[in-house]
Amino acid sequence: MQRRELLKTAGLSLAASTLGPATVLAQAPAGRAPREVLLLIEKSSHCISHYDIASGERLHTIALPPFPHEFVVDAAQRYAYVGHYGVETSGHPGPGGTSVLQIDLATRTLARTIDLAPFNRLHGIQMDQSGRLYVLSEDRAQLAVLDRPETDTAVRRAVPVGGIKSHLFALTRDGQTAYAMNLLTHSVTQFKPHDAAFAPVACVPGDKPEGNALSADERTLYVTCRWSNTLCAIDTATMKVVRSAPARNDPTRIYRCRDGRLLVSHYGDRSLSIVDPATLSEQAHIPMDARPIAVSLHPTRPWAFVSQDDDRVGVFHLESRRFERFIATQREPDVSYMLQG
Secondary structure, eight states, rough: OOOOOOOOOOOOHOOOTTGGGGGOOOOOTTSOOOOOEEEEGGGGTTEEEEEEETOOOOEEEEESSSSSSEEOTTSSSSSEEEOOOOOSSTSSSSSOEEEEEEEEEETTTTEEEEOOOOOOOOHHHHHHHOOOOOEEEEEEETEEEEEEETTOOOOSEEEOSSSSEEEEEETTTSSSSSSEEEEEEEEEEOOTOOOTTTTOOOOSSSSSSSEEEOOTTTSSSEETTTTTEEEEEEETTTTTEEEEEEEEOEEEEEEOTTTTTTTETTTTTTTTEEEEEEOOOOOEEEEEESSSEEEEEEEEEEEEEEEEEEEEEEETTTTTEEEEEEEEEEEEEEEEEEOOO
């Protein structure tokens, strides 16, 4: 994403990574709730870290190659898979990375590196309900699939997504249909990861579509258009825009909360918005002191973890619509995921 200018060497990350397995959390004693841990990419510190959510303490850091970015965690929370993007933002030139980094969540170590060359600038990454791994090559605008990512050593299949500079994608639960956000064709394309005979179907909802979220029934795809400053709802059956509404400056990401409401982050406006999915109208606007980079949602509590460009993660309460506290991080906190254990 073309949004940040923070740079730092990996010195702190490398130092923290020497802590080793001794920092692995013990199981919670009987009767005590498991510790909640935030797994967090720190892109310009070139690492992934574990943070205690209650105290904000950084528990462990694993050094990674320069500029890791998006990641996904499998259903069993055994492994995290990190795409090696390899450049700072989508606006930076260069071939980027060609590997997926497999993180063992029990030992908090880099288990192995899976080389996906020639697929490069690996950005969007998802898993389906069968445990297959899908990785998007931004440069090639192709989606690579690993059927058994815990053991696969190479790509099993790949398909073109039908756009140019394909940055992110949404995936149906069964993995049969995907929707790519294509930054240079300004298009959203529907394609079939397991059917190369299917010709991608394009929709042009606005300029620079990037943020995306499927509705619970997968019949609607919500998209943010960063240069148009609009939110759009696309009917996935027809690939037509059925609703559009103005957004604040630079709507970067959109997330579906458990109750169906949409949470939109505005990088340019330095704010969050809570949006009605039926009308795309703004229900609440939350100004911020820094730019929101990425958000993850607590699986049971009304919390959103908001990574910010001032090297903090804000714990945002979706009901009170206030930031309860902040966790200090290393350089450029990005994608996160809550672990329990």
